[in-house]
Amino acid sequence: METIIIVLFILGYAAIALEHNLKLDKLIPALAMMAVLWALVAFGIDTFPNWFDSAGHKLIEGFAGFSLEERRHLLEETLLHHLGKTAEILFFLLGAMTIVEIIDYFDGFSTIKDFVKTKSKKRLLWIFAFLAFILSSIIDNLTATIVLITILQKIIHDKNTRLWFASLIIIAANAGGAWSPIGDVTTTMLWIAKKVSSAKLMEYLIIPSLICMVVPVFIASFLKPFQGNIDDSAFDDLPESKNKYGARMLYLGLGSIIFVPIFKTITHLPPYVGMMLSLAVVGIFAEIHSRTQFSLSNVVENDGDDAIGFHSPVHKSLSRIEMPSVLFFFGILMAVAALESLGILFIGAEALKAVVPNIDIVVMALGVGSAVIDNVPLVAASMGMFNDPIDSHLWHFVAYSAGTGGSMLIIGSAAGVVAMGMEKINFMWYLKNIAWLAAIGFVTGAIAFMLIRNFNM
Numbered sequence: 001m002e003t004i005i006i007v008l009f010i011l012g013y014a015a016i017a018l019e020h021n022l023k024l025d026k027l028i029p030a031l032a033m034m035a036v037l038w039a040l041v042a043f044g045i046d047t048f049p050n051w052f053d054s055a056g057h058k059l060i061e062g063f064a065g066f067s068l069e070e071r072r073h074l075l076e077e078t079l080l081h082h083l084g085k086t087a088e089i090l091f092f093l094l095g096a097m098t099i100v101e102i103i104d105y106f107d108g109f110s111t112i113k114d115f116v117k118t119k120s121k122k123r124l125l126w127i128f129a130f131l132a133f134i135l136s137s138i139i140d141n142l143t144a145t146i147v148l149i150t151i152l153q154k155i156i157h158d159k160n161t162r163l164w165f166a167s168l169i170i171i172a173a174n175a176g177g178a179w180s181p182i183g184d185v186t187t188t189m190l191w192i193a194k195k196v197s198s199a200k201l202m203e204y205l206i207i208p209s210l211i212c213m214v215v216p217v218f219i220a221s222f223l224k225p226f227q228g229n230i231d232d233s234a235f236d237d238l239p240e241s242k243n244k245y246g247a248r249m250l251y252l253g254l255g256s257i258i259f260v261p262i263f264k265t266i267t268h269l270p271p272y273v274g275m276m277l278s279l280a281v282v283g284i285f286a287e288i289h290s291r292t293q294f295s296l297s298n299v300v301e302n303d304g305d306d307a308i309g310f311h312s313p314v315h316k317s318l319s320r321i322e323m324p325s326v327l328f329f330f331g332i333l334m335a336v337a338a339l340e341s342l343g344i345l346f347i348g349a350e351a352l353k354a355v356v357p358n359i360d361i362v363v364m365a366l367g368v369g370s371a372v373i374d375n376v377p378l379v380a381a382s383m384g385m386f387n388d389p390i391d392s393h394l395w396h397f398v399a400y401s402a403g404t405g406g407s408m409l410i411i412g413s414a415a416g417v418v419a420m421g422m423e424k425i426n427f428m429w430y431l432k433n434i435a436w437l438a439a440i441g442f443v444t445g446a447i448a449f450m451l452i453r454n455f456n457m
Helices: 002-016 027-043 068-105 106-117 122-138 141-155 159-178 185-192 196-222 246-267 269-291 306-307 313-319 325-342 342-354 359-371 375-385 393-408 414-423 429-433 437-457
Strands: none
Touching: 002 027, 002 325, 002 342, 027 068, 027 325, 068 106, 068 185, 068 246, 068 269, 068 313, 068 325, 106 122, 106 246, 106 414, 122 141, 122 159, 122 196, 122 246, 141 159, 141 246, 159 196, 159 393, 159 414, 159 429, 185 196, 185 375, 185 393, 196 246, 196 269, 196 437, 246 269, 269 313, 269 414, 325 342, 325 375, 342 375, 359 375, 359 393, 359 437, 375 393, 375 414, 393 414, 393 437, 414 429, 429 437
16 A cells, blocks of 8 residues: 555656646646545555654554554544644745735835846846845745846846846745745745744855855856846836835835744744734735725725725735645645655655765755755655754755755746746756756855854854
8 A cells, every 4th residue: 555655646746747748737636646645544544554653753653553443543633733734834825925915916016126227237137136035035936036027027128138137036036035934935844844943044044045146146247148238228118106005015015024933933833823913914004005095986886895995905915816836735745744644754764864874965966856846845755754853954954955956947946937937938948058057056055055064063
């Protein structure tokens, strides 16, 4: 039965990795894999020799002697445990996504245009790179990439030049997301699972992540596409905010997301609690600013939000959340949990350590692997494989590798995939022109991390 479960997981994983070739949204194999794996676990519960205690991070002693009723009860408790841990991540992401959509509802991101008033391509590259690095650490690398490429499309009219800029934005956004507990879904997973703390994550990864971004951008700044100036008329097309509350909602939204790690540190409550509080605060101001536009003379006879004369920004923002992404995270995390519960990941990790005693090689291989396949299941699997304590250097290195390694291929990260769609970036073009820059950044950042780690030991 265990062999069948592993084979089905590999097939489901392959379907996720090949979603573009199969033209099948990755949430479908993720959800199907999750349901089938847990069904097989339930059917074969009386045959498994091991069971993994996720809370204690060890195999349960004497499991082979448990009665069928005891095993079924343990299965229900384990499933509920993993559902709760997965829900913590999902509600956190839902809150963050909604805040970002509220900012966009008020056209808040157009405020960023004030930071890009230059005609020099080289200077523009550095501005976009640092904006991506900083913005992705707050609102996540995917959203930061969407926002900056949207602005980029208004500034640079030449398609070929824009491809280079968009590609460097991918590298910078992924690097920026790696050092923040709220900058990438994988670092968020590690943070919520209490593998890393926000303070130590930033302390150990801010410099490696910065180097991972700066080195490729520095090298690229000497390449031909970044020489000279852009068209003089470029800034005429920059988006102007149509809402007088745009800047206010941008700063309020970003500040509320930054507040979440502070709330967790003060209260010791799970991060999703702080995110719900931040969403409530942003929602209050959003509704207040929306109502200030309300006029009795403008009331219209419509259903839904329009029936009271105004659009509810919170309702509108909730309707724009990418639920397929949320369901994908649910499916893949629960599927990995099935393997973890049977002790497969734990036993596999022990075997891996025996074959490859240098754990740094394993973690860097994970980073390279994240460029080929989705980094969410890779990190989820690593959380079930290793039992190192919170803020162990292993977890910080996992966060760095999984977050930045995906930049080496255009399909290796969410930021890369969305940029690929927005700019129609060719896979082979990216592999030929950008992969080497991303690889240099990844390796130099990894070396910097190891030096910092060894210095602090």
